[in-house]
């Protein structure tokens with residue numbers, strides 16, 4: 001995914017228009033999130049072990065990226081709340097290789113809510129890794 005805001009790309013007002021359109025595609029209006037942007041209190045060491053066993057095959061060592069997008073870049077961490085990470089990992093992304101890790105599966109590990117929070121705590125340690 002290249003950055004689209006650039007001299008030969010989109011103007012800031014065009015970016016806002018696209019964002020508004022993408023938001024309009026949601027079938028239900030999202031609930032406001034009452035939590036602070038960073039609320040996860042997971043165990044980073046446990047999170048690292050889970051990440052290396054379960055996620056790094058797609059997201060690369062230290063989240064540097066691979067089949068799945070890099071998870072170590074500042075832009076992502078600046079914009080993504082802990083709730084965004086927890087929900088993405090728990091529910092997955094329909095139509096992509098990103099699975100819903102709270103859902104039991106015979107072909108990959110299932111995570112508990114505590115595991116998900118530990119992985120998110122570990123992801124936050126990767127924040128400054130790139131760009």
Ligand code: HEC
Pocket residue numbers: 051054055056057058059067068069071076085088089093096097098099101119
């Ligand atoms: C089989 C490959 C695969 C595995 C295993 C996998 N992911 Fe993903 N992940 C993806 C792909 C592909 C995407 C991009 C989905 C999209 O286009 O929306 C993604 C997206 C994400 C995102 C959203 C990134 C963003 O920029 O919004 C997060 C966070 C994430 N994965 C975390 C994890 C974690 C944590 C694990 C391990 C528990 C994991 N993933 C395991 C393939 C994988």
